[in-house]
Amino acid sequence: MTEPTETPERSFESNPTVCPFCGVGCSVEYAGNGSATGVEGPVNARGEICPKGAAAFDVVDHEDRLTEPLVEHNGRLVTAPWEEALDRVTDGIERVVDEHGADAVQFFASSNCTNEENYVLQKLARVLGTNNVDNCARLCHASTVAAMNERLGAGAMTNTLDDLREADCLFVNGANPAEQHPVAFRSYLLPAIRDGATLIHVDPRATDTTETADVHLPLRPGTDIEVANAIAAVLVEEGLVDEAFLAERTAGFDRLREYLADVDVAANARTAGVDPKTLREAARAYGEANRAAIVTGMGTSQHRCGTDNVHALLNLALLTGNIGRPGTGVNPLRGQNNVQGTSDVGGLPGVLPGYEPVTDPDARERVAAEWGVEPSPEPGLTEVEATHRFGDEVRAAVVFGENPAVTEPNATAVASAFEALDFCVVIDLFETATTAHADVVLPGSAWAEKAGTVTNTDRRVMRMRSNADRPGNARRDLEILSTLGRRLTDRPDAFAYDGPAAVFEELTRVSPIYGGMNYEEIGDGYQRWPRSATDDAGTNVLHEETFATGERTAPLRVVDPVPPADDLETGELTLTTGRVLQHFNSGALTRRSRRLMAMCGEDVLQIHPADAADRGIDDGDRVVVSNERGTVETTAEVTPAVREGVVFCTFHHAEPLVNALTGDALDPDAGIPEFKHSAVAVDSAAEVDAVESD
DSSP: OOOOOOOOOOOBOOOOEEOSSSTTOOEEEEOSTTOEEEOOOSSOTTOOOOHHHHTTHHHHTOTTOOOSOEEEETTEEEEOOHHHHHHHHHHHHHHHHHHHOGGGEEEEOOTTSOHHHHHHHHHHHHHHTOOOEEOGGGGTTHHHHHHHHHHHSOOSOSSOTGGGGGOSEEEEESOOHHHHSHHHIIIIIHHHHHTTOEEEEEOSBOOTTGGGOSEEEOOOTTOHHHHHHHHHHHHHHTTOSOHHHHHHHEEOHHHHHHHHHTOOHHHHHHHHTSOHHHHHHHHHHHHHOSSEEEEEOHHHHSSTTHHHHHHHHHHHHHHTTOSSSTTOSEEEOOSSTTHHHHHHTTOSTTEETTTEETTOHHHHHHHHHHHSSOOOSSOOOOHHHHHHTBTTTBOEEEEESOOHHHHSSSHHHHHHHHHTOSEEEEEESSOOTTGGGOSEEEEOOOGGGOOEEEEOTTSEEEEEOOOBOOOTTOOOHHHHHHHHHHHHSSOGGGGOOSSHHHHHHHHHHHOGGGTTOOHHHHTTSOEESSOOSSOTTOOSSSOSSSOTTSOSOEEOOOOOOOOOSSOOOTTOEEEEEEOOTTOOTTSTTGGGOHHHHHHSOSOEEEEOHHHHHHTTOOTTOEEEEEETTEEEEEEEEEOTTBOTTEEEEESOOSSSOGGGTSOOOBOTTTOOBOTTOEEEEEEEHHHHHHHHHO
16 A cells, blocks of 8 residues: 555536436536535436435545556555656556457446546557457446347437336336435436336335335346246236237247247246236236336346346337337436446447447448557457456456456456456556556546546436546546557557547547537537437437337347356355445445445345344344355344345445355356356354354
């Protein structure tokens, strides 16, 4: 660790910008005394914000901020001048490329940073000669993107937050928006519920969202397909499908109908651990609604069958004609404030900006006309695939604003993998579990110290504006990335930008879905992709007349259940993970907020009373949670909110590091890990200590 350095008094001003946390995209500005206030914006029209948004400036002015570059010296990180640090980065990356080729370098894009910054990062990777660039969408919604892009042609919300108010039924699957996207829940979902919409909640836990639900299906983790198939079977059996829509807008209904005829609804319900009558009630509520909208989250996507989970949900929307109209569709709620945009601008290994495959020669040719270099036609590695190959095919990593040593599954193995790299550079605000493995750490800019755009969960591109200067010698992220582009490639002119507006202008020429947008015209509002011929703000509802594939019809698909990677042995429980209102992602930012920590202290393990009694565990006891991947110790919260046989813990804390227990089995289509189903043993810490002392 390095000694803290004194920094001069910071300068702050109030400019409307976008909250740095979840993908809703609330507008905030500096309110003085280190606090943020909500302002009327495109999404939070009444200026409302959640506790995280109110505490967002706690991080900006935190005393632990990195203010000088750090370089590794005799096993320690020590401060160094910028020129020395940049020389170390240039030499380290060039040495790896010279010896092993460009595909030996992995780039980690950041879902917490702007479209312009991520565009420059992925451009740097591709001009260097590799498609090895990925972002944490791989860890949250890659399976959603894969399924929706394959079937519908667009891997994003089919609808808008606004038109969810028009839904007669809200089918919330594997998400807890009341707690994780609270402004979206209060402003868009709750008004629909108050107007009479039925809320169906499919989740193994009873959460704040469940409190407003009419129907709760507390399924066993890993049985989403069984539940969706059973609901689909009821829809067909009871004539709740839209025959006209099926005939005009779908293909493959006969095959799916034949498959569903053999689905035993009661047996599927028993497998999922839900009441068959309640499941039928949910199916009828969804099928009888005039407008039914599916809202989905990481409880759906973070499985090794996550893509198939989403395919099964898409079947429900297509069977009932609930797509292409306001108040309907399939609507993933994005986790981080720019996870949508980071993927939009090319921060994925298999696609160029705008989701055009790297294998498409026409797309590569169009990009080459802008960049002067044609990208490689070979898809790159996902970030999980890359960490599995650290020290072998992958010898260097460029980590921008992420903390993969904590956020990736099987985290102990990931930490060891980082040590096998020849070179690692991290751009971040603080020293983290990932910077501990770095050869160079470059101090970047916080959300409130930069300008640019981000894209929220319903495809709105919005402007960020600076509210603060930077501490010490920290630099703007866009400046750092552009400098690396000029140093590491033979096209320095391709990285000569005078600010985010210039980058955004280039992005609109390269990415078809951002075509026609204008940085200045976004102003305090937004422009939504894709642009509409009749509305400059963009297209609200996708797939109205044709799907984004360009086809009039979308295929229905038979989806077979897929068992979880971890088999439960006698006495083991299923660990599932998630978030709480006061914290975010790895917690590297929110755990530095005194206000948020005062609202929510240490992590706990939720365990059902019956499972706790079987193990002699009382509420508040210390417990040891373990499997073949690792062991963590935490405090038990005995509660019926989690179903029997399941335990729940968040992934916000470095101690306990719950991702030491999660598995790295991957979805074959999306490469997303199975965070939501890990077999674990749970024991009283006192009993474990007693056994070990013997």
